[in-house]
Amino acid sequence: MSLRLAILCPGQGGQHAGMFDLPCTDPATAAALQQWLPEAAPGLPLEQVLADDALLFSNRLAQPLIVAATAAAWSALQPSLPAPALVAGYSIGELTAYHVAGAISAPQAIRLAASRAQLMDACLQAAAPQVLCAVSGMAARTLNAMLAPRNLYLAIETDADSCIVGGLARDLALAASEIERLGGKIRQLPVTVASHTPLMDGAVEPFLQQLRPQFSADPQVPVLSGLSGQAVSKKEQAITVLSRQLAQTIRWSDCMDACAEQGVTAALELGPGAALSRMLQARHPQIACRSISEFRSLRGVAGWLQRL
Numbered sequence: 335m336s337l338r339l340a341i342l343c344p345g346q347g348g349q350h351a352g353m354f355d356l357p358c359t360d361p362a363t364a365a366a367l368q369q370w371l372p373e374a375a376p377g378l379p380l381e382q383v384l385a386d387d388a389l390l391f392s393n394r395l396a397q398p399l400i401v402a403a404t405a406a407a408w409s410a411l412q413p414s415l416p417a418p419a420l421v422a423g424y425s426i427g428e429l430t431a432y433h434v435a436g437a438i439s440a441p442q443a444i445r446l447a448a449s450r451a452q453l454m455d456a457c458l459q460a461a462a463p464q465v466l467c468a469v470s471g472m473a474a475r476t477l478n479a480m481l482a483p484r485n486l487y488l489a490i491e492t493d494a495d496s497c498i499v500g501g502l503a504r505d506l507a508l509a510a511s512e513i514e515r516l517g518g519k520i521r522q523l524p525v526t527v528a529s530h531t532p533l534m535d536g537a538v539e540p541f542l543q544q545l546r547p548q549f550s551a552d553p554q555v556p557v558l559s560g561l562s563g564q565a566v567s568k569k570e571q572a573i574t575v576l577s578r579q580l581a582q583t584i585r586w587s588d589c590m591d592a593c594a595e596q597g598v599t600a601a602l603e604l605g606p607g608a609a610l611s612r613m614l615q616a617r618h619p620q621i622a623c624r625s626i627s628e629f630r631s632l633r634g635v636a637g638w639l640q641r642l
Contacts, residue, residue, distance in 0.1 A: 337642055340593050340601040340621075341418045341434050342614070343404050345425030346396050346525050348607015348627075351384040353399075356605075357406035359632060366440070367406055373444045374398035391524040397426045397451040398444050400606065404430045405440040407604040407626055414636040420565060420596060422558040422589045424610055425490070425529060426450070428579060432572055434604075435553035442548045449544050453537035454527045454580065464528040465503040470496040472518035480516070484509055487531040490584040492613060500528030534581040542577035549573055563588030565596075587617070594618045600642050602626070602635070 358364040375383050375395055383389045383399065390396065404427065423431030426447060433443040458464060466489060469477060474497050478488050486501035486509060499506070510520055528534065549569040556565035559575045563585055566572050593601060593614065600622040603611040608625035615623035622642055629635045 336599075337416055337639065338419045338597050338599045339416055339639065340598040341408070341421045341431075342601055342603040342610040343421065343423035343427035343430040343434060344400065344603060344605065344607050344610055345423075345427045346391075346393075346400060347523060348605070348609055349390055349396060349400055349403070350606055351390075353384075353403045353606035354380070354406060356626060356629070356632065357403070357410040360410035363406050363410040366409055367402065370402050370405070370440055370444055373441060373448065374402045387524075393455055393525070393527050394448070394451045396525075398447040400426055401430045401433075401443050401447040402440070403606050404604045405433055405443060408434050409440070410632055411602075411604075411626070411635055414632070415602070415639060418555055419598060420556045420558060420593070421553075422560075422593065422610075424560070424586055424589075425579075425584060427610075428557070428560050429576060430604075431557045432549075432553055432576070435555040435557050437551055437553040437557075437569060437572060438548055446544060446548060450537070450541055450580070453540050454529065454534055457534050457536045458527060463503040464501065464526065464533060465506050466498055466500045466523045466525040466528060467506060468496070468521045468523060469499050469513060470519050470521075472513065472516055476516065477513070477518065480509065480512060485533070487528070487533075488583050489528065489530040490586055491588075492586050493617065494587075498523070498530075500531040501533065502528070530579060530582060530584050532581055537580050538577050541580060542573060545573045545576055558589045558592050560584040560586065560589060563592040565592070586613070590614050590617050593621065600639060602639070 421431040421434045484505040489500035490498035552569050603625035605626045608627050611623040611625045
């Protein structure tokens with residue numbers, strides 16, 4: 335069976351102090367990062383950010399740094415990898431996916447990630463903190479009906495009985511006991527904005543206006559829309575879905591199913607983290623899934639794919 339590769343680009347949550355180490359073993363990528371990082375963490379030494387979780391997981395730095403790390407992994411690996419059949423990205427990773435697909439440059443993606451974070455942060459109110467949490471062990475339909483009367487929303491659907499919920503922290507505190515009574519388990523995530531919920535409505539139109547001048551080319555590889563799992567191949571579509579996904583539910587389960595439906599035989603997550611490859615492996619065991627975080631060298635990544 336011939337190899338049909340999907341590239342997976344992660345969202346927030348998996349960032350860590352060593353997330354640039356493997357890509358930087360490639361000298362050309364290490365040099366490029368010196369140019370990219372001032373855009374991702376302006377005025378702050380990278381070493382300081384990576385050593386301080388309060389900075390590393392702050393929305394304003396997390397989004398551009400994750401894009402930078404994922405773009406660096408792609409820069410270092412692309413010459414030794416087969417051309418991907420499609421690309422998928424989770425949350426902010428969907429923006430990185432369009433870089434991998436050749437529609438925007440790495441510096442453009444990093445700048446857009448920084449702007450995206452700023453626009454989302456502008457939707458916050460000090461008196462009403464926002465939160466994201468993972469909920470498992472409860473049917474999404476049941477959970478959604480329970481959330482509807484509150485300022486809580488399904489932000490990301492990952493499986494029939496697992497999802498990410500976003501909304502106001504005070505409402506989650508009131509709903510938590512009911513979720514647990516119905517058999518659900520809750521785990522708060524290190525994210526301070528309720529991404530992919532109506533609380534981000536104010537960021538949608540400004541981000542669309544920022545995207546338009548940056549997309550001068552169609553993606554060279556289909557990118558799966560997080561809103562539907564459908565393949566996007568035109569820049570106009572890309573601009574629309576990237577702006578709308580700020581305030582609408584991400585259907586990551588549909589993206590995983592689309593990988594299987596389109597005949598993907600292997601999936602490589604560019605990191606940081608390995609959450610996407612693990613979810614895809616669990617849902618579609620016939621697809622060989624790995625993250626670069628599982629390898630000690632760039633050569634090891636390429637070697638794994640060559641052996642499939």
